[in-house]
Amino acid sequence: MLLEALRKIYGIAYLASRWIFRQPAWLVQSVLRVVGFAILLYAWGGLEGLKNIIVAWIIGGLWSTGVNIVAQEVGWHRVSRLQDMLIASPIRPIHYLMGSFTSSLLFPMAGLASMIPLAFILNAWNIVLLSLITGIVVLLISIMIGLAIVMRVERPVNVSAITNPIAWPLVIIPPVYYPAWILPEPLRYISLIVPTSASAEIVRQLAGLGVSVNILFPIIVVMIWVLISIVLSSRVIRWGLE
Amino acid sequence: MEAIVANELAKIYPNGVWGAINVSFVTSPRSITVLLGPNGAGKTTTVRMLATLLKPTKGYGLILGYDIVRDVWEVRKRIALCPQDVSVDINWTPWEAVKGFLMARGWGIGDAEREAMRWFEELELWDVRKRLVAHLSGGQRKRVAVAMVLATNADVLFLDEPTSGLDVAGKYKVWKALRTTIKSGSTILLTTHDMGEAEIISDKVVFVSKGVVVAEGKVESLISKVPYTYKVIVKNTKNRIKHSEDDRILDLGDRLIIYAKSKEEALALASEINAETISISKISLEDAYLYLTKRGE
Numbered sequence: 001m002l003l004e005a006l007r008k009i010y011g012i013a014y015l016a017s018r019w020i021f022r023q024p025a026w027l028v029q030s031v032l033r034v035v036g037f038a039i040l041l042y043a044w045g046g047l048e049g050l051k052n053i054i055v056a057w058i059i060g061g062l063w064s065t066g067v068n069i070v071a072q073e074v075g076w077h078r079v080s081r082l083q084d085m086l087i088a089s090p091i092r093p094i095h096y097l098m099g100s101f102t103s104s105l106l107f108p109m110a111g112l113a114s115m116i117p118l119a120f121i122l123n124a125w126n127i128v129l130l131s132l133i134t135g136i137v138v139l140l141i142s143i144m145i146g147l148a149i150v151m152r153v154e155r156p157v158n159v160s161a162i163t164n165p166i167a168w169p170l171v172i173i174p175p176v177y178y179p180a181w182i183l184p185e186p187l188r189y190i191s192l193i194v195p196t197s198a199s200a201e202i203v204r205q206l207a208g209l210g211v212s213v214n215i216l217f218p219i220i221v222v223m224i225w226v227l228i229s230i231v232l233s234s235r236v237i238r239w240g241l242e
Numbered sequence: 243m244e245a246i247v248a249n250e251l252a253k254i255y256p257n258g259v260w261g262a263i264n265v266s267f268v269t270s271p272r273s274i275t276v277l278l279g280p281n282g283a284g285k286t287t288t289v290r291m292l293a294t295l296l297k298p299t300k301g302y303g304l305i306l307g308y309d310i311v312r313d314v315w316e317v318r319k320r321i322a323l324c325p326q327d328v329s330v331d332i333n334w335t336p337w338e339a340v341k342g343f344l345m346a347r348g349w350g351i352g353d354a355e356r357e358a359m360r361w362f363e364e365l366e367l368w369d370v371r372k373r374l375v376a377h378l379s380g381g382q383r384k385r386v387a388v389a390m391v392l393a394t395n396a397d398v399l400f401l402d403e404p405t406s407g408l409d410v411a412g413k414y415k416v417w418k419a420l421r422t423t424i425k426s427g428s429t430i431l432l433t434t435h436d437m438g439e440a441e442i443i444s445d446k447v448v449f450v451s452k453g454v455v456v457a458e459g460k461v462e463s464l465i466s467k468v469p470y471t472y473k474v475i476v477k478n479t480k481n482r483i484k485h486s487e488d489d490r491i492l493d494l495g496d497r498l499i500i501y502a503k504s505k506e507e508a509l510a511l512a513s514e515i516n517a518e519t520i521s522i523s524k525i526s527l528e529d530a531y532l533y534l535t536k537r538g539e
Contacts (some may be wrong), residue, residue: 004348010345014338014342015331015334015338015343015346018338018342021333022374076331080328080331081326081328082331084323085323086346087295088294088295088318089346090318091346099346108528150412239349241311242296
């Protein structure tokens with residue numbers, strides 16, 4: 001039973017990852033983006049700035065993985081009718097999601113790999129670990145929101161036109177690449193109501209990179225987002241029999 | 243036990259548009275049943291309901307005795323679907339497509355590779371198996387999609403217009419593969435609007451028109467429901483003869499199809515209306531469809 005489930009997940013991941021291996025330039029772009037932001041943050045914030053790139057890249061990368069890459073992958077499966085073939089088969093939604101998700105992990109893993117020297121130089125393994133743990137929750141939220149969009153949108157061929165504007169601004173505008181404490185107090189709360197910045201704030205506080213608000217605030221925000229994404233996705237995601 | 247039972251299946255969407263109105267038929271195991279009808283007749287909706295993609299608004303469907311709604315996971319263990327407009331990813335090779343699809347269904351790598359090899363030979367894709375789908379012809383891509391489904395060896399296979407867009411040679415390869423598949427124990431439900439294809443490969447034909455099954459049976463029994471045996475196609479160059487009242491004559495403007503009980507009767511009728519004969523032949527499934535659906539209306 002477990003072996004069969006693993007085979008199914010591997011099979012989906014195998015199919016879903018072919019394009020990444022055929023077009024590795026996407027992975028190169030992913031690595032170069034980390035390097036570019038590392039230089040930028042070092043120039044502006046020195047070593048403290050570099051520590052922030054670790055938080056930002058892991059949280060932001062996992063957010064984009066769910067809401068953007070998984071959603072686009074699933075959207076393409078809808079357009080190409082592969083999803084119909086997978087529904088009319090013994091494959092369960094969990095196998096499908098795990099497979100699609102596993103293949104899309106290649107992107108954040110490429111970024112993460114390029115961050116290993118940085119974590120080593122800065123001795124920032126605690127930041128990496130905390131970011132990964134918090135990032136799993138971010139990933140959960142983003143996958144469910146991404147799927148809720150792509151499984152319902154009428155023309156999934158254009159799904160990137162919806163998911164890109166959700167994925168990118170929520171990483172680049174709120175305090176993900178920069179700490180919330182640089183903002184004036186009322187703005188801090190407003191800026192931390194999205195899952196990306198709230199998660200980054202939790203990591204920063206736990207890793208000793210500064211305190212902006214009471215840690216309970218971002219924790220509650222993330223919990224509310226988990227709840228919203230579960231309710232939203234359970235209402236709209238269907239696996240056949242529509 | 244029947245492999246597939248469709249009993250008064252209907253799909254009416256919330257906006258009132260119908261996908262199927264009343265579809266009932268049964269299929270025997272190890273056979274090819276063809277759902278035949280024009281575009282928009284309800285063939286694809288019927289297949290999508292039986293393949294558990296759509297929930298019927300009315301009626302029920304059984305696959306090997308399992309209800310398509312109540313026992314959905316039991317049904318899904320036993321079926322495979324080749325959708326009408328499936329597009330195999332251009333970044334895959336045929337090898338990856340078939341092997342990956344089988345693995346996704348729970349097959350081990352070794353078994354998946356062995357089965358993939360078998361179907362590449364069967365569908366004459368062996369030489370292109372490691373070429374990117376992007377570099378294959380439209381017909382080869384379609385055959386890759388068919389190979390993905392046939393390789394599953396599922397008990398019941400749904401193929402929605404698997405030969406549309408294929409040339410004659412491509413169709414022949416698919417037909418041969420389908421007939422081979424049922425010998426190994428699978429049951430196939432296939433849709434097409436190609437009457438010739440249905441005549442060649444079906445064990446049973448189900449005529450669908452406007453969301454309703456109008457007739458079903460073997461090809462010869464459907465043809466025998468038409469009270470004529472021959473048809474003569476004649477020129478109607480003067481375009482002066484109007485025969486809309488006579489159900490023996492199908493008016494195509496500058497041509498007429500005349501149905502008759504015998505060749506002599508057909509020729510006599512052509513002579514009577516002073517028209518030049520183009521061809522004389524026995525009636526086919528196409529004529530049965532036109533007759534039984536009141537000329538496709």
